[in-house]
Amino acid sequence: MNLVCVTNNIVCSTYKVNGYCGILSGDGDRTSKTHLFGHRSNIDKSGVNMLNNEPFTHQNDLSILDSLVQLSFHIQTILGRIGADHDLSIIQIRLLGILRDREPSMLQLAQYLGLDKSSITGLVDRAERRGLVERTISPGDRRGFNVSVTADGRQLIHVVGAEIERQVLDVVEVLSETDRSQFATLATKILGATLHPK
Template sequence: MVTTKEPALRFTEALVRLAHLVQQVFGEVSREHDLTPQQAQLLCLLIDGPVGMTELTRALHLEKSSLTGLVDRAEKRGLVVRTRDSRDRRACRIELSPDGARIAVLAHEGVTRQLDALTGELPEEHRELLTSAIGGLLAEHTSRTGRAWLPSDHVTDAAAAVTR
């Protein structure tokens, strides 16, 4: 049996490949729920509650017109609803419908399950090291851009609410 050893990856190349892998997993899970990856990302961002359009454009890295189209399509499918922003009558916030909340939790759990399976063989100390390194990268991004990533603990709360 001939085994070939892949050349060692540079750190940034490894990050790029990891990003592609996570996007692939997101795509696979999205298809399972008859969603586009962008729709799944939108639903997952809304799990913690309504979010304004400006915040969504930043979080999803979309132009305003692209986000409007994404929200229009999700609203047409009954996954989200627009509500008035109580602080600014000119603005609206996007929130999950009951069906959208159910699908959002299922999609998030599917992505988490697949990523856990991919990393399941890693020793716990490697998992902790990766978690710390990724947390540091996200913190650095936040300090440079002023844009924080949404916390993941809101998913657990939403999952509990949907299953009640």
């Protein structure tokens, strides 16, 4: 699992959803920047403490809980900004990420994304109207459908995926190669236990 995927999947584990690393796995469309315990975050997306307008430089003061939550918010901001540039919600980015290398059934998609039947149907309908995905009758169940990405959808995956990779890697630019490797190892261990419990 590469560092971009690991960093992004922290978002999924923080929000307790079943994540899948496609382009990236984010959460739903309406994530607010609210502190885990119900208080508005004091740190804006530029890294400035909004209470006293001082740069946020004391990263070591954050607990591991707040560190994970703040990092997840930052990744959400990146995903939301890139998605907005391409008229995609974060959940649509996740959909395309899943379809990049597989053709799941509608049920499998719903399970990957943690959505109910009506929500996944609406999500696929919207993507299909844009010409990004298509449904075909499932060879294993004539009553069901598989979903695959179209040529236009694959091109969009390429463009959006490259932008996400660049911006997420910029986030960890402050880390040394050793730190990055250690971070990826620890995060993979956490995600393995969270997403695939025994």
